[in-house]
Amino acid sequence: MADVKKVATRDSYGNGLVELGKEHENIVVLDADLAGATKSGTFKKAFPDRHFNCGIAECDMVGVGAGLSTMGLVPFVSTFAMFAAGRAYEQVRNTIGYPHLNVKICATHGGISVGEDGASHQCCEDFALMRTIPGMTVMCPSDDVEARKMVRAAYEMEGPVYIRFGRAATPVYHDESYEFAIGKGEVIQDGTDVAIIATGILVPEAIKAGKLLAAEGIKARVINMATIKPLDEELVIRAAQECGRIVTVEEHNILGGLGEAVAGVVTEHAPVPVHRIGVRDEFGHSGPAAELLKQFGLTAEHIVAQTKTFVGK
Template identity: 65%
Template sequence: MSEVKKIATRESYGNALVELGKEHDNLVVLDADLAAATKTGIFKDAFPERHIDCGIAESNMVGVAAGIATTGKVPFCSTFAMFAAGRAFEQVRNSVGYPHLNVKIGATHAGISVGEDGATHQCNEDIALMRTIPGMTIINPSDDVEARAAVKAAYEMDGPVYLRFGRLAVPVINDNADYKFEIGKGIVLKEGTDLTIFATGLEVNESLQAAEMLEKDGVSVEVINIHTIKPLDVDLVVKSARKTKKVVTVEEHSVIGGLGGAVAEALMENEPVPMKRIGVYDTFGESGPAVELLKKYRLDAQGIYEQVKEFLNK
C-alpha cells in the first residue's frame, strides 16, 4: 500500500502565491520577519521586488497592506495566526475591515498543532475574533489541494479574507477529479443518516477516519467539510441536520466562537437538533509534539470517535 502524501497547508500557501504571482503583476506579499516559517519566502525568492518584510511589527504590516490595497494592488500579509488575529486585531478591524479593503491575511501556525511553540503561539481564538469583523471572509482549508484553491479564490474575490493555515503536514484528501472549491459552500464527503459531523481544517481527515470507526459500530455518519467558516453554508448545514437529527462539529480551535458556534447559531434559528461541539474546551494549549497534543486534547480520530460515542450514549 502506497504511503499517503502529506504536506503542511502553510507550504501550500507559499506555493500558491508563486503560481498566482506568475499570472498577476498586482499581487504583493508582506511578511513580519517570518518568511521562512510562513513559507512566503518561496514567493520572495521568485519575486523579490514584490515581497516586503515589515519586520517584527505585525500591526504596522496590516496598515501597510491596507495602504497598498488602496492603490489597486492585492496584498497578502502573512504571519502566525496569534499575531495576525491577536496582536493586529485593531488594525485588521479598523484599517481593513471598516473600509472593506481588498487585503488578504495569510495566517499560519494556527491551533494546537503548532506543537512545541506552546500556548503563547497556539492560537485557538482566531476564527472567533475574525468572525466578529463585519464583511470578513474566513477560510480554513483541510489539505494542500484545498489550500491552493482557497488562495486563488481569495485573490479573485474583492474584500478582506482571513486564510488559516497549519504547521503540521497533513494528508492530501481532495486530490480527485470532481473536487470543486467555492467560497461559502461546504462539501459532503460522505453521506449518512444517523449523525452529521461538520469539520474544518486538519480535523476533516480525522473526522473521516472517526466516521469509519463509527460505521463499524453501526452508526451511519455524514461528514461535511466546512472550509469556509464565514460566510457559512447555512443551507447545507440545515439540510443535513434536518436529515440526520444529530450534529457534531469538529475543529482545531476553541469551541467558543468558531465553527461550533457558527453552526449552533444557524441551527438555533433554523433547525434545533441535539448537538456536540468538539474542539479546545476553554483552555490554553501547552508545549509538545503536534501529534501527541492532538491526541491529548482528543482531536485525533480516536478522540473524536470516543466523544461522538459519549454524545450518542447520553
C-alpha cells in the same frame, strides 16, 4: 491514511502564491520577518520585487497592506495566527475591515498543533476574533489541494479575507479535480445517524472517524466546512433535518468558532442537539503536535468515542 501523501498547508500557501504571481502582476506579499516559517519566502524567491519584509511589526504591516490595496494592488499579509488575529486585531478591524479593503490576511501556525512553541503561539481564538469583524471572510483549508485553490479564490473575490494555514504536514485527500467555492461545504461521506462537521487539519481525522463509526453500524455524514464565514447554512440545515444530531470538530476554542457558528444556524432554523469538539476554553502548552492533539481530544479516536456517546443519548 498513513500511506497518503502529506503536505503542510503553509507550504501550499507559498506554492499557491507563486502560481498566482505568475498570472497576476498586482499581487504583493508582506511578511513580518517570518517568511521562512510562513512559506511566503517561496514567493520571495520567485518575485523578490513584490515581497516586502515589514519586520517584527505586525500592526504596521497590516497598515502597509491596507495602503497598498488602495493603489490597485492585492496584498497577501502573512504572519503567525497569534500575531495576525491577536496582536494586530485592532488594525485588521479598523484599517482593513471597517473600510472593507481588498486585503488577504494569511495566518500560519494556528491551533494546538503549533506544538513546542507553546500557549503563547497556539492561537485557538482566531476564528472567533475574525468572525466578529463585519464583512470578513474566514476560511481554513483541510489539505494541500484545497489550500492552493483557496488562495486563488481569495484573490478572485473582492474584500477582506482571513485564512488559517497549519504548521504540520497533513494528509492530502483531494485530487486536482476538486472545485473549491467560498461559502460552500463539502459532503465527503454520507450518512443519516449523525453529521460530523469539521474544518482544517481535523477533517482527515473526521473522515477516519466516519469510517470507524460505519464499521460499528453508525452512519455518519462527514462534512468539510472550509469556509467558517460565510457559513454554508443550507448544508448545515439539511444535515440537521436529515441526521438529527450534529458534531462539530475544530482545532480552536469551542467558544466562538465553527461549533458556535453551526449551533447558531441550527438554533434559528432546525433545532437539534449539537456537540462541539475542540479546545475546551483552556490554553495549550508546549509539546509534540501529535501528542497535544491526542491530549486535547482532537483525534479520530476521540471523535468516535464522543460521537458514540452523543448518539447513544
